[in-house]
Amino acid sequence: MQHTHRVSTTRLEAFSDGVIAVAATLLVLELVVPVPGPHHDGTLVHRLLEDWPDYAAYVISFATVGIVWINHHAMISRLRQTDHTILVLNLLLLMTIGFLPFATKLMATYVRQPHGQATAAFVYAGAFLLMAVAFGALNRHILVAKTHLLTTPLDEPARRQVLLRSLSGIAPYAIAAPLAFVSPYITLGICGAIALYYGSPLASSSS
Amino acid sequence: MQHTHRVSTTRLEAFSDGVIAVAATLLVLELVVPVPGPHHDGTLVHRLLEDWPDYAAYVISFATVGIVWINHHAMISRLRQTDHTILVLNLLLLMTIGFLPFATKLMATYVRQPHGQATAAFVYAGAFLLMAVAFGALNRHILVAKTHLLTTPLDEPARRQVLLRSLSGIAPYAIAAPLAFVSPYITLGICGAIALYYGSPLASSSS
Amino acid sequence: MQHTHRVSTTRLEAFSDGVIAVAATLLVLELVVPVPGPHHDGTLVHRLLEDWPDYAAYVISFATVGIVWINHHAMISRLRQTDHTILVLNLLLLMTIGFLPFATKLMATYVRQPHGQATAAFVYAGAFLLMAVAFGALNRHILVAKTHLLTTPLDEPARRQVLLRSLSGIAPYAIAAPLAFVSPYITLGICGAIALYYGSPLASSSS
Amino acid sequence: MQHTHRVSTTRLEAFSDGVIAVAATLLVLELVVPVPGPHHDGTLVHRLLEDWPDYAAYVISFATVGIVWINHHAMISRLRQTDHTILVLNLLLLMTIGFLPFATKLMATYVRQPHGQATAAFVYAGAFLLMAVAFGALNRHILVAKTHLLTTPLDEPARRQVLLRSLSGIAPYAIAAPLAFVSPYITLGICGAIALYYGSPLASSSS
Numbered sequence: 001m002q003h004t005h006r007v008s009t010t011r012l013e014a015f016s017d018g019v020i021a022v023a024a025t026l027l028v029l030e031l032v033v034p035v036p037g038p039h040h041d042g043t044l045v046h047r048l049l050e051d052w053p054d055y056a057a058y059v060i061s062f063a064t065v066g067i068v069w070i071n072h073h074a075m076i077s078r079l080r081q082t083d084h085t086i087l088v089l090n091l092l093l094l095m096t097i098g099f100l101p102f103a104t105k106l107m108a109t110y111v112r113q114p115h116g117q118a119t120a121a122f123v124y125a126g127a128f129l130l131m132a133v134a135f136g137a138l139n140r141h142i143l144v145a146k147t148h149l150l151t152t153p154l155d156e157p158a159r160r161q162v163l164l165r166s167l168s169g170i171a172p173y174a175i176a177a178p179l180a181f182v183s184p185y186i187t188l189g190i191c192g193a194i195a196l197y198y199g200s201p202l203a204s205s206s207s
Numbered sequence: 208m209q210h211t212h213r214v215s216t217t218r219l220e221a222f223s224d225g226v227i228a229v230a231a232t233l234l235v236l237e238l239v240v241p242v243p244g245p246h247h248d249g250t251l252v253h254r255l256l257e258d259w260p261d262y263a264a265y266v267i268s269f270a271t272v273g274i275v276w277i278n279h280h281a282m283i284s285r286l287r288q289t290d291h292t293i294l295v296l297n298l299l300l301l302m303t304i305g306f307l308p309f310a311t312k313l314m315a316t317y318v319r320q321p322h323g324q325a326t327a328a329f330v331y332a333g334a335f336l337l338m339a340v341a342f343g344a345l346n347r348h349i350l351v352a353k354t355h356l357l358t359t360p361l362d363e364p365a366r367r368q369v370l371l372r373s374l375s376g377i378a379p380y381a382i383a384a385p386l387a388f389v390s391p392y393i394t395l396g397i398c399g400a401i402a403l404y405y406g407s408p409l410a411s412s413s414s
Numbered sequence: 415m416q417h418t419h420r421v422s423t424t425r426l427e428a429f430s431d432g433v434i435a436v437a438a439t440l441l442v443l444e445l446v447v448p449v450p451g452p453h454h455d456g457t458l459v460h461r462l463l464e465d466w467p468d469y470a471a472y473v474i475s476f477a478t479v480g481i482v483w484i485n486h487h488a489m490i491s492r493l494r495q496t497d498h499t500i501l502v503l504n505l506l507l508l509m510t511i512g513f514l515p516f517a518t519k520l521m522a523t524y525v526r527q528p529h530g531q532a533t534a535a536f537v538y539a540g541a542f543l544l545m546a547v548a549f550g551a552l553n554r555h556i557l558v559a560k561t562h563l564l565t566t567p568l569d570e571p572a573r574r575q576v577l578l579r580s581l582s583g584i585a586p587y588a589i590a591a592p593l594a595f596v597s598p599y600i601t602l603g604i605c606g607a608i609a610l611y612y613g614s615p616l617a618s619s620s621s
Numbered sequence: 622m623q624h625t626h627r628v629s630t631t632r633l634e635a636f637s638d639g640v641i642a643v644a645a646t647l648l649v650l651e652l653v654v655p656v657p658g659p660h661h662d663g664t665l666v667h668r669l670l671e672d673w674p675d676y677a678a679y680v681i682s683f684a685t686v687g688i689v690w691i692n693h694h695a696m697i698s699r700l701r702q703t704d705h706t707i708l709v710l711n712l713l714l715l716m717t718i719g720f721l722p723f724a725t726k727l728m729a730t731y732v733r734q735p736h737g738q739a740t741a742a743f744v745y746a747g748a749f750l751l752m753a754v755a756f757g758a759l760n761r762h763i764l765v766a767k768t769h770l771l772t773t774p775l776d777e778p779a780r781r782q783v784l785l786r787s788l789s790g791i792a793p794y795a796i797a798a799p800l801a802f803v804s805p806y807i808t809l810g811i812c813g814a815i816a817l818y819y820g821s822p823l824a825s826s827s828s
Binding site for chain 4: 011014015018019022023026029084085087088091094095098099101102105106109110113115116119120123
Binding site: 427431432435436439440441442445447450457458473476481483484615 | 632635636639640643644647650705706708709712715716719720722723726727730731734736737740741744
């Protein structure tokens with residue numbers, strides 16, 4: 001039976017949208033309501049303000065997931081059709097996105113602890129790195145191995161440009177991850193700067 | 208590469224629907240099942256009734272999210288196409304919606320505590336305020352800066368009316384938030400009244 | 415401005431599908447993994463088997479939500495278009511569906527406790543009752559007040575039959591709820607029997 | 622009233638996609654952030670590495686859910702239309718998928734405990750087995766009893782081949798479950814191997 005079943009890009013998008021939307025929304029579970037009671041010192045305002053890295057991590061992760069969603073759409077919209085390898089690589093990408101609520105919670109929990117901050121920040125940037133690598137792998141597979149499934153043919157320079165752009169998202173996370181051992185705040189800052197850049201008009205012609 | 212990738216409004220709606228639906232449904236996690244055991248005094252009925260602000264906060268937040276969804280659809284249905292700025296502003300809006308389960312849980316946890324109720328109610332109304340501002344900003348951007356992306360051209364008075372309506376949703380939350388320092392129940396009441404108003408036939412020609 | 419914005423039934427279905435799917439899947443969070451450790455007596459098998467009402471409540475709630483989804487589709491497919499009242503009544507229905515994970519967890523937590531079982535079972539059946547009432551109210555509104563929005567006109571007897579069927583789903587829950595004070599297991603049994611009936615071929619011509 | 626309401630396959634797919642996407646994304650809640658504090662020995666790196674079975678269970682469950690989604694699409698795409706029995710069998714399948722976050726958490730919690738690992742691993746593979754059986758039952762029903770609802774008629778050998786393939790997914794789980802009593806790691810390994818096989822190009826002509 002040579003005929004491979006081909007999932008329409010429509011349902012691939014619907015499923016991916018679902019996983020990405022749920023992962024983004026589950027990020028809120030990372031934010032912990034302080035336990036009320038007299039045995040805690042400090043007012044609620046004080047305790048909420050102390051938790052600022054939690055909110056920063058929420059905002060950065062949500063923005064990053066949102067930007068991945070934008071880019072994911074651009075990537076899939078180039079396809080006429082999918083095949084087994086594309087589906088499996090896409091699942092790997094979704095798996096890394098689905099992992100982000102855990103990495104975000106780890107970061108938020110440990111960043112102000114005396115021990116473990118470096119590890120937590122390394123895992124945080126590492127999760128983004130993994131996601132960027134999975135994204136690049138899928139994009140590369142589509143643009144290099146599956147040119148016959150593209151909606152409109154791309155010439156060599158155009159393809160190279162798209163790929164380069166997609167791969168260029170990997171480098172900053174590869175830098176942010178080891179810098180966690182200098183300071184977790186540097187890692188958080190770089191991850192935030194990446195989200196800010198891709199959300200800015202500078203990246204408006206991105207894909 | 209001048210050509211910006213344009214996400215279809217269809218997928219923008221699908222992703223937004225996903226985030227909004229998940230945020231609405233996650234609100235239920237705010238409702239805590241009382242811990243059973245003999246060391247708790249009062250029957251289960253008594254303990255559940257005591258938690259009435261939790262149910263009030265659930266109903267108000269769910270209704271508010273639902274109304275935002277209705278208005279979101281009206282806003283996006285005016286667009287033929289999206290662009291990078293619209294996508295990013297929409298992400299900001301979704302980020303504020305995704306934050307509501309936390310704000311609702313904070314409100315429900317602290318409203319009957321001796322300390323922290325004012326802060327919790329301020330954050331609660333403040334989260335709605337933030338959402339209304341993000342909604343107004345996106346709507347304003349569409350109606351003022353992106354008229355060429357509209358499905359059908361709107362004349363100046365019509366645009367002004369839509370904008371005014373959208374911005375008029377901001378004021379009551381801006382009033383409800385500081386009133387938290389008078390009484391958190393006033394804040395809760397105003398937020399409930401806003402939801403009731405927008406859910407009533409009075410607002411049936413809203414958008 | 416007489417012109418009311420009309421949300422397409424497509425997006426109404428998409429949002430409803432989202433909330434219903436998330437509510438169904440959140441039910442699993444009710445199932446608690448027993449805490450490991452030597453200070454607990456009984457093997458894991460024993461402890462899992464003891465929790466059988468948790469699994470029963472999960473299966474019954476999931477099946478009920480699934481059946482509501484089937485009927486919801488039948489109801490909405492009769493509509494050409496929606497309006498403000500339909501959207502708001504639909505939100506009320508979704509709010510009751512979104513509440514089910516809490517009611518299910520309450521039931522599962524208290525059914526084997528010495529105190530509170532009756533209350534918990536009453537809330538459980540009461541939540542289904544509320545959902546059936548919201549469903550009936552929306553269905554009645556569509557079939558009686560919004561006949562001009564129907565895809566194909568229904569004659570009086572057909573409308574009455576559909577309505578009767580929809581309202582007949584309310585009665586068994588209205589019976590199951592107060593019977594919680596006789597025995598919570600009777601309530602659980604009736605709720606299970608209702609799901610079983612609607613899932614059976616007997617109900618295959620239901621709507 | 623002979624006329625049975627027939628849910629379009631489009632909405633069946635939308636709802637199924639929703640449940641499957643949420644179930645996959647909820648798997649992340651199984652991953653527990655280690656509690657910080659001086660009373661825990663070992664660095665965070667050490668504690669995270671110790672939790673490797675949690676990550677393995679996450680990856681295997683996510684991959685398995687993803688593969689079921691691919692196969693689910695293939696199954697439904699053969700249908701022109703649905704009927705009551707198909708909807709109900711599909712709900713049963715979704716119920717088993719919705720159960721996986723619990724089974725995965727159980728597995729991850731107990732695999733390194735002195736007691737209960739065998740039970741937990743048995744439930745883990747048993748949940749996959751249940752899902753494979755539900756999948757096979759629905760596929761069989763479609764291919765044997767509902768041939769008049771197929772998009773394109775399948776001849777006897779083709780149908781038999783599809784069915785055989787679908788049923789062949791049951792056997793490995795039926796083997797993996799009892800082997801839990803030899804070693805939970807064997808069960809985990811088999812479940813991982815199944816996911817790896819179906820994700821590999823070897824299975825690319827699967828359906």
